[in-house]
Amino acid sequence: MDEGILEKRAIRLDERAASRDxxxxxxxxxxxxxGAVDPAYVGTMLAxxxxxxxxxxxxxxxxxxxxxxxxxxxxxxxxxxxxxxTVDWDGNPVTVCVAIAAQGDGHVDILAELAEILMxxxxxxxxxxxxxxxxxxxxxxxx
Numbered sequence: 001m002d003e004g005i006l007e008k009r010a011i012r013l014d015e016r017a018a019s020r021d022x023x024x025x026x027x028x029x030x031x032x033x034x035g036a037v038d039p040a041y042v043g044t045m046l047a048x049x050x051x052x053x054x055x056x057x058x059x060x061x062x063x064x065x066x067x068x069x070x071x072x073x074x075x076x077x078x079x080x081x082x083x084x085x086t087v088d089w090d091g092n093p094v095t096v097c098v099a100i101a102a103q104g105d106g107h108v109d110i111l112a113e114l115a116e117i118l119m120x121x122x123x124x125x126x127x128x129x130x131x132x133x134x135x136x137x138x139x140x141x142x143x
Contacts, residue, residue, distance in 0.1 A: 006078040011133040013082040027099035036077035045070025058124040064100040
């Protein structure tokens, strides 16, 4: 995974969320905090979730904005947000959200890499249980 797309400061491993939408707002907030997106992007992340679930299995969701939201993206970035107490995502327990901000089609490659990680039970479990940002970076880089 491209090292520049996930900064250590965009990894939050001990968050709490009362609901799916609260979790999405928290993820979007991290993207705003690191300067990757304008605040308007968070609304498009919520709109995307209304049209199609971003839950991908193995306790992981990948919230991202709609096509219209691309104009609010300043630069491609990821945020990894872990909810140790899980969040109910339309009946599925989610522990990790990988929020995506992409101006072009860069997110397609990111999704493919995430799919590989999730298909590897050990890496998926390690991601759900990670408590250190460096650990997350290692898992996502496949080292």
